[in-house]
Structures are given as structure tokens and as C-alpha cells.
Amino acid sequence: MKLYYAPQACSLAPHIVLRELDQPFELIRVDNRTKKTIEGDDFLAINPKGYVAALQLDNGEVLTEGPAILQYLADLRPDANLAPANGTFQRVRLQECLNFVSTEIHGGLGWLFSSQFPEAVKALIKEKLFKRLAVLNETLGRQDYLLAGGFGIADAYLFTVLRWAPLFAIDMNQWPALVRFQASIEQRPAVKAALAAEAV
Numbered sequence: 001m002k003l004y005y006a007p008q009a010c011s012l013a014p015h016i017v018l019r020e021l022d023q024p025f026e027l028i029r030v031d032n033r034t035k036k037t038i039e040g041d042d043f044l045a046i047n048p049k050g051y052v053a054a055l056q057l058d059n060g061e062v063l064t065e066g067p068a069i070l071q072y073l074a075d076l077r078p079d080a081n082l083a084p085a086n087g088t089f090q091r092v093r094l095q096e097c098l099n100f101v102s103t104e105i106h107g108g109l110g111w112l113f114s115s116q117f118p119e120a121v122k123a124l125i126k127e128k129l130f131k132r133l134a135v136l137n138e139t140l141g142r143q144d145y146l147l148a149g150g151f152g153i154a155d156a157y158l159f160t161v162l163r164w165a166p167l168f169a170i171d172m173n174q175w176p177a178l179v180r181f182q183a184s185i186e187q188r189p190a191v192k193a194a195l196a197a198e199a200v
């Protein structure tokens, strides 16, 4: 498998999960500005959407969209318990969680990267985002992970996108459970290895 990634980007989540699962994989860096891989290949030919993460399977198929990639990976090794089994209600809870992280947190923070938005628009985005972060703070004040069953793919995803918050002068200390969550996930050997491999 090949994981196309950009440092600090949302592709860190599948990167962490690949390492959590001890899956052999090749890490291929993409320049999001030029849409070229580190080897000079045209990334748009690999993923016409032009964004990371993209996972190329050994049969050549390319899978995109973080929540789909994460679930595909978790299902390769059900014994690792990174996702509840397909067909169970808990799996639907996981999908609820992945969708929340994707649309409300990743989506919200993602807009803040835009240099074209006026500050007033960014303030509105932050106002909405902060309400979502307060909900997560409450959940993670009650339990160590997003789903009660232990560390899973949604945690890797949330950890990844929350790392962007300080880039936008968001003081995470207003959500102490999120600060604790970030610190605890960062201690995982797979997370340390992924961060080191991305050199961030």
C-alpha cells in the first residue's frame, strides 16, 4: 500500500493507523501547492480531487476520503479493535463520530487556512467551531476516547485535526479534556513514529 500524504495534513490520521496496525506501507509525500509527489509524479493523475490523503492499494485502486480510508484500514485487522465490527450499532456510532470530526472539526478548522477570508468570517467560523469543541470536551471529560471501547480510528482523526488549532491562535486550554486527550494520544508509540516520519 502507498499512502500519499502532506506533513501536518489530515493524512496524518491514516498514517498513524497504518502504524498502529503494523501494516507495511510506503509513505509518499505530496506537495499540495504543485500537486506533484516528491518523485515528481503528477498527483492529480493519482487522485483527481487533488488532496491528501490517498491510499493506493496493492491492486492499484486508489481510496480517498479520510473516514473511508480509516475504516478500510481498521477492517484489515479486526483483532486490533480500532473500529467496532461492520453491521453493529457501535459501528454506526463510529461513523457518526467520524462524520462529526470530518464535517464539524476538520471542516471548520480547514476553512481557517484560507488567506482570503476576512477576519469577520473567520470569527463566525470559530464561534461555531468552539461550540463543537465544547461538545467534544464534555465527551472526553467522561471517557478517555471518543468511543467508550478504547482508542480507535476516530481518535487518530481528532488528534490530527486538533493539532492545527494553535496555528489560528485558538487557546485549547479552555477545553481541558481536549488538552489531556491530545497529550495522551501523542504518547502512543505509533503516533510518535508517524510524527517523526513526517518530521513535524
Ligand SMILES: N[C@@H](CCC(=O)N[C@@H](CS)C(=O)NCC(=O)O)C(=O)O
Residues within 6 Å of the ligand: 006, 009, 010, 011, 032, 050, 051, 052, 053, 064, 065, 066, 067, 102, 110
Ligand atoms: N474530504 C477530504 C478532504 C481532505 C483535505 O482536506 N485534504 C487537505 C489536507 S488536510 C488537502 O490536501 N488540501 C489541498 C487542496 O485542497 O488543494 C477528506 O476528508 O479526506
